[in-house]
Amino acid sequence: MAEDQNKILDEVTGGEYKYGFYTDIDMDTIPKGLNEEVVRMISAIKKEPEFMLEFRLKAFRHWQTMTAPNWAHLNIPEIDFQDIIYYAAPKKKPELESMDEVDPELRATFDKLGIPLDEQKILSGVAVDAVIDSVSVKTTFKETLAEKGIIFCSISEAIQEFPDLIKKYLGSVVPHGDNFFAALNSAVFTDGSFVYIPKGVRCPMELSTYFRINAMNTGQFERTLIVADDDSYVSYLEGCTAPQRDENQLHAAIVEIVTHDRAEVKYSTVQNWYPGDKEGKGGIYNFVTKRAICKGDYSKVSWTQVETGSAITWKYPSCILQGHHSVGEFYSVAVTNNYQQADTGTKMIHLGKNTRSLIVSKGVSAGKSQNSYRGLVKVSKRAENARNFSQCDSLLLGDKCGAHTFPYLEIANNTAKVEHEATTSKIGEDQIFYCNQRGLSTEDAVGLIVNGYVKEVINQLPMEFAVEAQKLLQISLEGSVG
Amino acid sequence: MLVIKDLHAKIEDKEILRGINLEIKPGEVHAIMGPNGAGKSTLSSVLTGNEKFEVVDGSVTFNGKDLLDLSPEDRAREGMFLSFQYPIEIPGVSMVNFMRTAVNEHRKYRGEDPISASDFLKLMRDKKKLVDIDSNLTNRSVNEGFSGGEKKKNEIFQMAMLEPKLAILDETDSGLDIDALRVVANGVNKLKSPERSTIVITHYQRLLDYIVPDYVHVLYKGRIVKSAGKELALELEEKGYDWIKKEFED
Ligand SMILES: Nc1ncnc2c1ncn2[C@@H]1O[C@H](COP(=O)(O)OP(=O)(O)OP(=O)(O)O)[C@@H](O)[C@H]1O
Ligand SMILES: [Mg+2]
Numbered sequence: 001m002a003e004d005q006n007k008i009l010d011e012v013t014g015g016e017y018k019y020g021f022y023t024d025i026d027m028d029t030i031p032k033g034l035n036e037e038v039v040r041m042i043s044a045i046k047k048e049p050e051f052m053l054e055f056r057l058k059a060f061r062h063w064q065t066m067t068a069p070n071w072a073h074l075n076i077p078e079i080d081f082q083d084i085i086y087y088a089a090p091k092k093k094p095e096l097e098s099m100d101e102v103d104p105e106l107r108a109t110f111d112k113l114g115i116p117l118d119e120q121k122i123l124s125g126v127a128v129d130a131v132i133d134s135v136s137v138k139t140t141f142k143e144t145l146a147e148k149g150i151i152f153c154s155i156s157e158a159i160q161e162f163p164d165l166i167k168k169y170l171g172s173v174v175p176h177g178d179n180f181f182a183a184l185n186s187a188v189f190t191d192g193s194f195v196y197i198p199k200g201v202r203c204p205m206e207l208s209t210y211f212r213i214n215a216m217n218t219g220q221f222e223r224t225l226i227v228a229d230d231d232s233y234v235s236y237l238e239g240c241t242a243p244q245r246d247e248n249q250l251h252a253a254i255v256e257i258v259t260h261d262r263a264e265v266k267y268s269t270v271q272n273w274y275p276g277d278k279e280g281k282g283g284i285y286n287f288v289t290k291r292a293i294c295k296g297d298y299s300k301v302s303w304t305q306v307e308t309g310s311a312i313t314w315k316y317p318s319c320i321l322q323g324h325h326s327v328g329e330f331y332s333v334a335v336t337n338n339y340q341q342a343d344t345g346t347k348m349i350h351l352g353k354n355t356r357s358l359i360v361s362k363g364v365s366a367g368k369s370q371n372s373y374r375g376l377v378k379v380s381k382r383a384e385n386a387r388n389f390s391q392c393d394s395l396l397l398g399d400k401c402g403a404h405t406f407p408y409l410e411i412a413n414n415t416a417k418v419e420h421e422a423t424t425s426k427i428g429e430d431q432i433f434y435c436n437q438r439g440l441s442t443e444d445a446v447g448l449i450v451n452g453y454v455k456e457v458i459n460q461l462p463m464e465f466a467v468e469a470q471k472l473l474q475i476s477l478e479g480s481v482g
Numbered sequence: 483m484l485v486i487k488d489l490h491a492k493i494e495d496k497e498i499l500r501g502i503n504l505e506i507k508p509g510e511v512h513a514i515m516g517p518n519g520a521g522k523s524t525l526s527s528v529l530t531g532n533e534k535f536e537v538v539d540g541s542v543t544f545n546g547k548d549l550l551d552l553s554p555e556d557r558a559r560e561g562m563f564l565s566f567q568y569p570i571e572i573p574g575v576s577m578v579n580f581m582r583t584a585v586n587e588h589r590k591y592r593g594e595d596p597i598s599a600s601d602f603l604k605l606m607r608d609k610k611k612l613v614d615i616d617s618n619l620t621n622r623s624v625n626e627g628f629s630g631g632e633k634k635k636n637e638i639f640q641m642a643m644l645e646p647k648l649a650i651l652d653e654t655d656s657g658l659d660i661d662a663l664r665v666v667a668n669g670v671n672k673l674k675s676p677e678r679s680t681i682v683i684t685h686y687q688r689l690l691d692y693i694v695p696d697y698v699h700v701l702y703k704g705r706i707v708k709s710a711g712k713e714l715a716l717e718l719e720e721k722g723y724d725w726i727k728k729e730f731e732d
Binding site: 428429430431433434435436437438439440441442444448449451452453454455456 | 530531532533534553554555557558559563564566569570572573574575576579580583584587588591623640644
């Protein structure tokens with residue numbers, strides 16, 4: 001019986017990656033490898049002001065003194081940092097007026113993803129800043145946003161146009177010395193997005209960026225910076241898929257968020273990079289540093305993520321709750337299948353008085369994958385009346401996968417109230433049979449049960465993103481039950 | 483419509499069904515009674531294709547098809563419905579989503595298009611009325627946090643939605659209060675037709691006052707040891723099972 005079930009689960013979880021294809025776009029690349037010269041070249045190609053070169057060099061020099069982290073539950077193969085190309089840009093330069101000017105190959109790529117970068121999307125109120133490899137190709141709706149004083153542009157553009165904001169905020173949440181990959185990113189990042197919401201402005205649309213890794217052997221070092229001034233609000237969506245390939249690709253992004261008094265930022269991610277094939281070969285290494293600081297009183301940051309991709313994921317979106325009464329939230333679904341490894345979680349650092357944090361983490365493991373939640377709740381001495389509630393659930397499909405939960409608590413103020421709940425469950429044969437008896441195939445049953453299990457998190461996503469996320473969950477577990 | 487011949491089934495090397503013979507014609511209601519552990523639920527599990535149990539011998543035809551050859555979902559789509567003795571909770575899955583998926587799977591099997599949203603909502607409304615189920619139950623996740631009686635009512639609601647050819651009610655009456663019992667029985671009776679058959683598994687004559695059986699069978703130690711008309715239920719209520727046990731103890 002157990003064997004039977006394993007066979008069925010094998011089939012259901014054996015779904016092949018649907019988005020594996022490769023787009024041929026001419027790339028402008030500099031030679032492989034990393035040294036001070038390469039860092040200078042990147043800065044020069046991008047015609048950056050002196051302060052940025054300094055920023056990069058400092059980070060690079062620091063990086064040279066560091067070694068890659070070694071986490072217990074991730075089995076990370078040695079990465080050769082000299083075998084990576086640190087800059088690649090589409091040859092066509094990004095001065096495009098309409099969709100007609102966008103490279104047809106690129107447009108086809110987006111179509112295949114089912115994420116058409118077309119008029120419909122624009123009409124539906126989503127401004128799309130599409131990032132392919134390292135340079136922003138197309139930014140839409142900038143004018144509408146500009147009317148409200150909102151800045152939404154590529155980080156390179158921001159470095160040119162708004163150097164004061166960049167100087168003030170870049171690296172202020174994730175300093176280059178923070179960790180190995182943060183230092184690397186700070187030295188070599190080539191593009192990403194910048195958002196600034198001025199005082200009192202509610203951004204009228206969801207801001208979204210679709211990331212996509214596309215150049216052979218090009219590590220991607222995205223840099224995102226979001227600043228929400230007093231009483232402002234923005235919802236930002238990030239989603240990505242990558243073409244199938246054999247070499248492992250490194251992705252080491254940084255996302256920094258700053259919220260001032262009473263400001264709120266919602267940051268949602270759907271991540272679906274190539275996870276590697278059934279034997280665990282290939283796939284993206286995803287080492288991301290995402291951190292927000294609630295600087296202002298009563299400010300709020302909410303991270304929502306749906307992670308189904310990557311061979312290895314190492315990611316802990318965090319909130320530093322500095323302002324009094326500030327709120328941090330983390331909603332996460334992490335699905336692992338085959339040989340995927342995920343080590344994700346969050347850090348909630350309570351510094352201000354009456355700060356609150358909420359953690360809802362849902363892990364789904366199938367195949368031979370390993371799925372770990374690692375969360376830190378830290379309450380500093382001065383953080384009177386801090387509150388945290390953590391809910392960490394794991395769902396197992398089959399008995400060859402693993403789920404692990406590592407909650408860390410550091411409480412230095414005895415007025416803190418911290419609650420942690422954790423559950424581990426298996427998809428029950430009884431549940432599947434009940435669905436079968438109502439006419440559902442086992443595959444549909446698993447999809448339904450998993451989507452039910454993660455609903456609390458999916459509900460946090462903006463509507464159209466939620467639909468995409470549900471599809472993605474179904475796809476990533478496809479084949480796991482006959 | 484259902485013909486069971488010499489059915490033997492086991493779980494973990496323990497033979498539970500030891501030669502069941504039963505024939506059910508369209509429109510008939512059969513009651514199956516018998517002491518705890520006799521194999522009544524096992525029979526319903528085996529008929530609906532629960533893979534926990536292994537069929538070791540015998541045959542079952544359902545509307546001319548070899549039932550044992552069909553997957554559990556195809557048996558359901560062929561029109562077999564089980565009201566579970568212990569309905570399962572599926573957290574986070576809304577009744578609406580669950581039922582729409584189920585209804586559409588049945589339609590697909592029959593080569594029909596998916597039901598439109600408005601038709602579906604109308605269907606839900608009609609059937610809710612039919613079995614007198616509270617809307618706040620159908621707005622919740624499947625059986626999650628339902629009381630015992632609510633779960634049973636929800637089974638009958640699902641039955642009404644799927645309009646099966648053969649419904650097996652496994653102790654649907656246990657856990658129901660007097661009013662709910664009447665409501666559930668009414669629902670079952672309203673769905674009765676000359677083509678639809680029902681197997682009612684119960685311990686109590688009371689239910690059979692409402693759902694009047696054409697035949698009553700006693701299942702004991704994996705066999706049907708006695709079959710008669712509805713008066714048998716009364717006799718059992720009065721005398722218990724001892725006399726039957728004695729007859730078959732050897
Ligand atoms: N998973 C199992 N493992 C071992 N034995 C089982 C299993 N399931 C059922 N049985 C046994 O099979 C026999 C028949 O059980 P079944 O549930 O069919 O009885 P029943 O007639 O429905 O009883 P009740 O009236 O109490 O509902 C019982 O002895 C029971 O213990
Ligand atoms: Mg029973």
